[in-house]
Amino acid sequence: MHPDPRPLVLSLAGITKRFGPLTANDQIDLDVRAGEIVALLGENGAGKTTLMSILFGHYIADEGTVHIAGADGQLVPLPGGSADAALKAGIGMVHQHFALAENLTGFENIVLGTQPLFSLTLTRRAARAKIERLMAESGLTADLDVPVARLSVGEQQRIEILKALYRDVRVLILDEPTAVLTPQEADGLAATVRALAGRGLAVIFISHKLHEVLALCERVVVLRGGAKVADRPTAGADRAMLAELMVGRAIPPRERPPSTPGAPVLSLKAVSVGSPGQRDRLEQADLDVCAGEIVGIAGVSGNGQGALASLVAGLAAPREGEARIAGARLGRADPSGRIAAGVGRIPEDRHRDGTVGALTVAENYVLESISEPENQSGGFLRRGAIRARAQEAIAAFDVRCPGPDAAIRALSGGNMQKVVLARALAREPRLVLAHQPTRGLDIGATTDVHRRLIAARGRGAAVLLISEDLDELFALCDRIAVVHAGHLSPAMDTQGLDVRTVGLMMAGHGAGEAA
Amino acid sequence: MIRFVPRARTPVWLTVAVSVGSGLAALLLTAVPLALSGAPVLAAFVLMAQGAAGDGFALAETLTRATPLIFTGLAAAVAFRAKLWNIGAEGQLYAGALATVALGAGLIEAPAYILVPTVLIGAAAAGAALLLIPVLFKTRFGADEVVVTLLMNFIVLLFVQMMIEGPMKDEMAMGWPQSAPVLDEATLPKLVAGLRLHWGLVIAVVAALALHIFITRTVWGFRIRAVGENARAARYAGLPVGKAMALVGVLSGGLAGLAGASEVAGLKGYLTSDLSPGFGYAGIVVATLANLSPLGVVPAAIFVAGVFVGADSMSRAIGVSNYLADLVVAFALLSVLVGGLLTRFRIVVVRRGTA
Structure with missing residues (x-):
């Protein structure tokens, strides 16, 4: 060499x-x-x-x-x-989670920390000229004069990179x-x-x-x-x-045996969720997810998938339209009602919504089912039974932990997610909501989550997979719909679907324009 | 370099050791200002210990003082576990005391086995009702319960003053602002004849046991723990967050109300506006020393009561201000907060290298 x-x-x-x-x-x-x-x-x-x-x-x-x-x-x-x-x-670094002051403009963010406290117009003008030169040289364009909170994620990232370049990295x-x-x-x-x-x-x-x-x-x-x-x-x-x-x-390559979809389990007809002023809302969405299929929702986060997940998980009620799970109409926001209707839910943020960090693995495992007779009698916890059941789940889902009595916050992200998965899938739900189920997980844990979702599909569950990872969606889903600015596209067969088409739709261009 | 590694589980012995160690550390720390003031340190501590538990009389006095602290300590422990920051135990205590007098000073005439439970339930209900207001404000409108419960203390105290200066005033009390005394049938009997110690202590200890079992063994206790540790996840899992919070309010306010009933029906016999020298606030200290464990509240309350009783007795003997008691309790609180690091984290010393 x-x-x-x-x-x-x-x-x-x-x-x-x-x-x-x-x-x-x-x-x-x-x-x-x-x-x-x-x-x-x-x-x-x-x-x-x-x-x-x-x-x-x-x-x-x-x-x-x-x-x-x-x-x-x-x-x-x-x-x-x-x-x-x-x-x-x-040395300059752009972190995955941006370090921008959201209420300051792009310009202010870039020069933040490099300017004297009482900066003169002259230094501002010089700074401005330097940034504009950098933008011209690198092709990084962004609006410098609005608060960064109003910029798109892509623009915010360009501001972050400009911030590094401005410091002559x-x-x-x-x-x-x-x-x-x-x-x-x-x-x-x-x-x-x-x-x-x-x-x-x-x-x-x-x-x-x-x-x-x-x-x-x-x-x-x-x-x-x-x-x-x-x-x-x-x-x-x-x-x-x-x-x-x-x-x-x-x-091992992911095995995805063929499956014949059955009747719709989740069915949305012209459903709107969230107030019109909200960014993450759903407008007049139509969607069917049938037994034995995985339907993916692609989109940049904050475009309405949060509202969809909230609706299915029971945190939100439909504002208008008709949403049904296995024929029963969804009314008010009612998480326990959704669980009872047979929805297994994997939340987007396992630390915030999925687990109670200070409680044990066993307690988190029975969080949703604590009032079932298997877990309590006469209002008293059946602690032995709960422990035993958690022990079974730990074995079945290969959760690496010191035991059912360990606080769940001591587990790694992948093992925590396995507990969430075990809880969601334990009672063989007819509909599985998986919202960013592999975010932050390593390849091993990700493969495991994928295997579980495919297995749920195999036994006839309807799976709704919301993900920002297009590779994941294309690998797992039978059909993919794209959500942008609250509008949900029709679900398209994954076979023959082009990643670039989906990408254009995520950015707000119709499928027709892409073709 | 020192690193803190989160513990998967905290052994019970360590929790206990941290609490006991904090008490000892507090006494050691107090020795410093004590020595600076020129007092004989060892003699002062010996006098304090004697004053708190030197003989049967001293011990009884300490336990008498501990009784309301157990109730208010439990009130704070159950509320804080659910992250309901009830700073209003003082007001709930007075509400309970007011209910005790209202029911027990002649309104109802009944034998003791009916009147005592009636008075206790009435006092608990009054305290619970008082705390339900801020809890509803919190769950419905997101109002900050710290502010509401704290300010309600002053409203209640002024209301008590109005009542004992007006409609409830004892005409036989030579013009002193105090309520009519509770009937004998409404009085909690003394535990030992000739001492001030009364059945309130037994009720307080039973309440601590019951609360421990409730929190650790029942479905509702489980829900309260889950809601307290992560309300979002509890709601996601379909747990009734609002109901759990309301239940916590009932329990916490009710226990604080019982403190008032115990003081009036067990000790004073009537209600004055200086019934409590801040038992409601001291309950927060007790609960913190007990690491919010209901069982730990009992020894923590006895420790705090012993420090106050002992310091009183010592200050009379050698002329050191009894503010020393506040110092001991404050140091104990700080030691427990530092000790909390030990229970949540393992401390690992990493040899510092250079790049």
Whole structure:
């Protein structure tokens, strides 16, 4: 292999970080050259966040060194434990969850922290000129003069990137940047990143979407269990290979046996949910989800899928129209009524809605069914029976936990989700509502959730899967509908459906225009 | 570097150890200002201990003082567990006391086995009704219960003053603003003849046991815990959040009302506007020291009562201000808050390396 002529801008050598018995980073080397786009790949807990936190001075490495190129191109050691030093040395990061002050304008957000307290018009004008130059060079366009709360997610992200560029970064770290974008926006971001790299910026791209990594990055570094297990060019790599490197074992292909849909279980006719002023609302939606099929709802979050999920979960009532589950009309907001009607519900946010963190695994498992005779008699809890039932669920769903009496907040996200899944599926619901069921889960846990949903479909349940992850929807669903600005498209057969069509619809263009 | 690792479960012994340790730490911390003031530290603590539990009389006095604190401590514990911030136990105590006098001072004439339960139920109902108002305001309109319950204390106290200066005033009390005394049939009997200790203590301890069983073993107790820890998830799971909150209000207000009944029918015999030297507020301290456990409230209340009774006796003997008692309780509270870290987290010391 020829030596790369481009100069090194960042060099991490032998980085080791231990937390008690856990080695979060084990002798990790990472070199990044000017103009290079490097993917950092790994499951949750593989050590990506720890490594980036060391780079940023949030943690101090137990062993190893960080060198960064100074103004003259010479590598100098970066002092550990100082976020300030990292920023001054030209490291910038765009987090998955943006760090923007929502009530300030894009311009104010970008210059925030770089301006003297009593800034003069002159420095404002200079700052403005610099930002506009950066926008012209990089192709990142956004409205600088409205509060960022009014910008779309894509624009907010562009503001975040401009914020980093404004500080003259030489290394830009993007953490899961496409998680919140439509496919078209993601393509736009990829073009921008390429343009920036072309101008000499080094980019570290953290993602778990393998196809993006393969398309955008020239080199991929894979972490697993805190150690670097691969550092290779993306040329010649494929998705199966990268997935296997991340997980450490071969991922069995998802099996999705054919299924014949039966009668509609969930049926919406011209249903509206939420007041007209609300952003996340549903207007005149028609949808049938039949027994034995998985229907997916695609869309950028906040476009109405929240309202749909609330309706099915029982947190909201239809404002108008007719919603039925197995023929029975849905009236007022009534979560326990929905459970009784046979809806198994997996909420979007397992910490906020799905579990009570301070209660035990067993108590969370019976949260919905506590008044059933199997769990109580005469108003007193049948503690032995509850424990035994939870123990069965722990075994059946392979929940890794110290036992049924452990507080559920001590479990990892994947294991917590397994408890939620066990609770939702235990009583063989006829309708399963899965709202972002794999968000934040690693490949292993995600595969498990998918397997459970397919199994529910196999036994004749109707499954409504709401997801922002198009790969997930295309892999699991029999039909996919798209929701945008409160309007739900007809559900289209997944077979023969083009991802780009769905992407355009997510951005608000009709299916007709896309074709 | 020190890191805090969340515990999957907290052993019971550790919870107890933290509470006991906090009490001891508080006494140690109090020794510092005590020594600075030039008082003989060891002698002061010995006198305090003797004053609190040195003989039968001292012990009885401490337990008498602990009785209302157990009730108000339970009131705070059950409410705070459900994240219902009831700061109004003082007002609910007075509401209970007022109901005791209203029912027990001649309105109903009946034998003790009817009148005592009537008075207790009436007092509990009065306290419960008083707290239901802010609970409904909270669940219906989202009104902040801290503000409403706190301000209602003053309304109730002024109402009590109005009643004992007016319609309920005892004409035989030489013009003192106090209510007519409760009938003998409405009085809680003394536990030991010649001491002030009365049956209110037994009722308080039974209430603590009952509340413990209710919270840990019953469906409604489970719902209250779930709603308190995460109301959103409880609602998502279909639990009756509003009803659980109302039940908490009834329990908490009712227990505080019983504190008033116990003080009037067990100790004072009549109602004055200085019936409670802040038992309602001290209940919050007791509940916090007890880590919101109903069973822990009993020893915590005895500890706080003992500190106050002991400090009184010590200040008379060596002339140190009995404000020292406030200092001990305040230090104990701070120690418990710090100790709470130990029960929720394991502390792991990580050797600090350099990059």
